[in-house]
Amino acid sequence: MIISYLKNIKAANKELTKKELFKDLLHRLYAGEKEIEKLIDAISAGSEYAIINIPRKDKRHKGSADTLYNRIIIEFENNLKVSFKHAKEQLAGYMLGQFNSGEGYNYTLIASDFINWKVVVPDVSQLDNLDNLNEHELILNEAADASFALTESNAEDFYYWIDRFLFKEEKQKASLKRIEAAFGYQSSTFIESYRQVSAVFDEAKKYGEVQVSYEQWRKFLSIAYVDTKAYAFYTDKKEEAYYLTAILNSTGPNERMKDFQSRGLFGARDVHKKILDIYYPKFEEANETHQQLALSQTAHEKASQYLKDNVPKQELSAIHLGRLRVELKNT
Numbered sequence: 001m002i003i004s005y006l007k008n009i010k011a012a013n014k015e016l017t018k019k020e021l022f023k024d025l026l027h028r029l030y031a032g033e034k035e036i037e038k039l040i041d042a043i044s045a046g047s048e049y050a051i052i053n054i055p056r057k058d059k060r061h062k063g064s065a066d067t068l069y070n071r072i073i074i075e076f077e078n079n080l081k082v083s084f085k086h087a088k089e090q091l092a093g094y095m096l097g098q099f100n101s102g103e104g105y106n107y108t109l110i111a112s113d114f115i116n117w118k119v120v121v122p123d124v125s126q127l128d129n130l131d132n133l134n135e136h137e138l139i140l141n142e143a144a145d146a147s148f149a150l151t152e153s154n155a156e157d158f159y160y161w162i163d164r165f166l167f168k169e170e171k172q173k174a175s176l177k178r179i180e181a182a183f184g185y186q187s188s189t190f191i192e193s194y195r196q197v198s199a200v201f202d203e204a205k206k207y208g209e210v211q212v213s214y215e216q217w218r219k220f221l222s223i224a225y226v227d228t229k230a231y232a233f234y235t236d237k238k239e240e241a242y243y244l245t246a247i248l249n250s251t252g253p254n255e256r257m258k259d260f261q262s263r264g265l266f267g268a269r270d271v272h273k274k275i276l277d278i279y280y281p282k283f284e285e286a287n288e289t290h291q292q293l294a295l296s297q298t299a300h301e302k303a304s305q306y307l308k309d310n311v312p313k314q315e316l317s318a319i320h321l322g323r324l325r326v327e328l329k330n331t
Contacts, residue, residue, distance in 0.1 A: 001025070001028055002025070002155040002156070002158050003152055003155050005021060005024075005025045006115065006150055006151075006152065008021050009021055009022075009114045009115055013078075014078070015077070015078045018076075018113075019114070021114070071107050071188075072107065072110065073095060073098075073107055073108070073110070074110045074112060075087045075090045075094070075112070076114070077111065077112070078113060079113050080112070080116045080118065081113075084111060084118065087111035087118075088111060088140045089135060091109045091110075091120060091140060092135045092140055095107055095109055095138070096130065096135055096138060100131070108165060109121065116147075116148075116149050116150070117147060117148045117149075117150075118142050118147045119142070119147050119165070120140040120142050120143065121141060121186045121188075121191065122138060122140060123138075123139035123141055124185055124191075124194075125139075126138065127191060127195055127198070128198050141186070143186040145180070237285070238297075239285065239290075240283040242294040242295070242296045242297045243283045243290050243293045243294045244283070245296050245300070246293040246294070246295075247280050247293065248275060249296075253275055254271070254275075257271070257274040257275065257277065257278055260274065260277070261274050303328050310327075
């Protein structure tokens with residue numbers, strides 16, 4: 001059924017024809033399910049839905065979304081390869097129009113040519129400023145993991161994609177990818193929660209004790225846990241960053257951890273854990289030795305230039321990465 005739909009869509013030339021084919025597919029997939037049929041009718045009723053308060057450079061504007069229902073806004077195009085940018089501009093305007101009308105932000109934004117379904121979300125850097133943006137200023141990024149490109153080989157998956165994003169009826173097995181899509185930084189749940197928490201914090205930080213606590217937190221929280229085998233370090237001193245890089249990439253700490261480093265079938269492991277058990281002094285700007293170690297910046301610059309001049313021709317497997325390291329050391 002879905003493969004037949006795909007062939008018919010490819011043969012159709014007009015957006016209106018494709019829209020009717022899509023609605024027909026939905027009726028066939030969900031025949032007899034009264035609640036779903038009501039939602040399909042809502043999709044039809046939502047076509048050319050009027051939206052006011054769309055912010056543009058010169059004035060507020062009134063526009064019409066192709067489909068707006070159940071807090072989902074869909075912009076249909078005849079060919080997304082040609083008009084994806086235009087679709088994002090339209091979605092930006094519609095979303096801001098709803099936002100400025102007091103509807104808040106809890107929308108799924110989709111651009112589609114009935115084969116490619118691209119889910120887009122506002123850029124995280126702009127979440128605090130949605131109230132002041134015009135439609136041409138709002139950056140929408142594609143949530144690649146949530147988007148779907150229909151082919152003959154994944155036709156069965158299309159049903160579950162439709163169900164998940166348009167109807168949300170079928171229970172799905174939990175997975176890291178689905179949890180990230182539902183609650184990660186590109187999800188509507190995260191975006192709305194971030195905005196609400198930011199609004200509370202902006203009000204609270206006016207009080208002196210909150211501001212002092214926040215600054216102290218920023219100052220002393222230097223290592224943040226990022227993933228099971230990755231850490232991030234934050235500093236406002238470039239020399240300190242290169243100082244630590246020089247230490248962590250040297251042979252000294254590696255040799256000193258051997259006595260208490262765990263081992264597996266293929267030798268020593270868990271370097272990411274044990275490297276933090278090695279003592280090294282806190283960076284001091286006045287310390288000449290520390291400043292000399294900070295000159296590792298030169299090594300970074302040379303390595304970067306080497307990689308630009310000698311772009312790897314194959315994927316960097318463990319063996320190829322090892323060879324590349326030797327080449328860099330010998331330059």
